[in-house]
Amino acid sequence: MPHKCVSCSKVYPNSSPELLKGCTCGSRIFLYLRNDDVSIKEAMDSGLSAVIESGKVKELARTQPVSVELVSPDDAEAQRMGEYLGVQPAANSRKEQPAENITVIDRGEYELDISSLMAGDPLVVRSQNGIYYLKIPSVRKTG
Amino acid sequence: MSILSKFVNWLSAVFLRKHKFSLGLYGQVNAGKTSLANRISLDWLGEEVGKVSEIPHETRSVTKKEHVIVKAGGRTLEMNLLDMPGIATKIDYKDFLRYGIRKDAAQARAKEATKGIIEAIKWLEKVDVALVVMDSTQDPLTQVNITVLGNLEARKIPVILVANKIDDKSAKPERVRDAFPQYAVVEVSALTGEHIEKLYEAIAKSVG
Numbered sequence: 508m509p510h511k512c513v514s515c516s517k518v519y520p521n522s523s524p525e526l527l528k529g530c531t532c533g534s535r536i537f538l539y540l541r542n543d544d545v546s547i548k549e550a551m552d553s554g555l556s557a558v559i560e561s562g563k564v565k566e567l568a569r570t571q572p573v574s575v576e577l578v579s580p581d582d583a584e585a586q587r588m589g590e591y592l593g594v595q596p597a598a599n600s601r602k603e604q605p606a607e608n609i610t611v612i613d614r615g616e617y618e619l620d621i622s623s624l625m626a627g628d629p630l631v632v633r634s635q636n637g638i639y640y641l642k643i644p645s646v647r648k649t650g
Numbered sequence: 651m652s653i654l655s656k657f658v659n660w661l662s663a664v665f666l667r668k669h670k671f672s673l674g675l676y677g678q679v680n681a682g683k684t685s686l687a688n689r690i691s692l693d694w695l696g697e698e699v700g701k702v703s704e705i706p707h708e709t710r711s712v713t714k715k716e717h718v719i720v721k722a723g724g725r726t727l728e729m730n731l732l733d734m735p736g737i738a739t740k741i742d743y744k745d746f747l748r749y750g751i752r753k754d755a756a757q758a759r760a761k762e763a764t765k766g767i768i769e770a771i772k773w774l775e776k777v778d779v780a781l782v783v784m785d786s787t788q789d790p791l792t793q794v795n796i797t798v799l800g801n802l803e804a805r806k807i808p809v810i811l812v813a814n815k816i817d818d819k820s821a822k823p824e825r826v827r828d829a830f831p832q833y834a835v836v837e838v839s840a841l842t843g844e845h846i847e848k849l850y851e852a853i854a855k856s857v858g
Contacts, residue, residue, distance in 0.1 A: 609764065614743075614757050615742070615743030615744075615753075615756060615757030615758075615759075615760040615761065616741070616742045616743060616744070616760065617740070617741045617742075617760060617761075617764045618739065618740050619738070619739050619740070619741070619764065619767060620739075621737060621739055621767075621771075621793070621794060621797045621798075622797050622801075624767075624768065624771050625771055625774070625797060625798070625801040626801070630768070
């Protein structure tokens, strides 16, 4: 996944040393793009600029490079990112936590949230097609 | 249980100083948990607990050996030995294909391994003492090790860290000590049995 400098739009691949040191233009803020065809301008228009300009990201970027992930270019997503980054969230927004503790990526391929499972959270399985399955009660008797 | 057998058990507990408890072996995949369980079981029961394999997730369900009588630290201990499936955050059937396992079988293995991890976590409720087994040839500071130790601590389950595979030339058991200085660490080789008596002493100490 490429990272794009928000200042000069230079694109760096995932393991580039610039992502740890900062861009050659001096900026330390990167946009992490899942969707390669989203341009910096579109991202800025989507409200991301408000997140970056609000101070917290810039403050963080003074000591270390910061990558901002843009999943979809809309205001709601920018707000979510803002909240994730500790930037003042909108009044009606709330932090999103994944509901699932087991993700079925493909047949025979699973991801487990060990912390959640060990904490005794209810078993929530997210299937390949995004359907959630809840096991109630998820604690069965052992012995 | 009849009144007579209860009385016999009480006499055994009082006069033979026998301590009964469940010992759970936790850790990452291929840390050597089953090899260690086999070593303990062979030493005291003369039989193995389970099959050991280089293929990850060989142990996919909790395996028990009950009434294992161990004499260590001047005491007699009676324990249920619980060999747990290896804990992992990701299971991918493709990892099994290179061992010559067919795709269907590898996918089934991955499913069983996932269920095994959930089973191992549920069994935490029944464990009195935990051996957290780590592979001394690998970096011990992993998400799984840290999460497992943190959870055992939160549950107030006594923990003994086992730095396993010290027979391997690349083993660096000191990394386990350095990473987790707050825990008792015993360096062993489940394969050769080296320092295994120190582990029994540590177990005897941990049951109070």
